[in-house]
């Protein structure tokens with residue numbers, strides 16, 4: 001058994017996020033397993049760029065209010081307790097609502113994420 005002490009929080013890179021996003025590692029991939037778990041904190045209005053995960057991704061919302069959208073789908077509001085599964089290769093984005101922080105746990109089964117264009121202000125929007 002190993003008790004891991006808290007490690008420094010790291011900031012998400014500007015090319016993948018529209019503003020301040022902070023990561024705390026929960027679980028690193030350890031061979032032969034490949035799952036990675038992070039706590040991710042988005043400032044209000046901040047969202048990822050469009051992207052997909054080669055092995056899919058589970059998000060578990062733990063605080064705040066957020067938005068998620070798959071390519072071709074509607075923008076959907078996500079709240080604490082929601083679990084969002086995005087299958088492998090499905091292009092999507094996720095982020096905070098315009099006036100709220102969003103905190104989610106992100107679980108990936110592998111490290112392969114393909115990044116695309118930023119989410120435009122026209123694409124980003126709180127549904128009516």
Ligand code: MN
Pocket residue numbers: 051053057086092093094
């Ligand atoms: Mn994702």
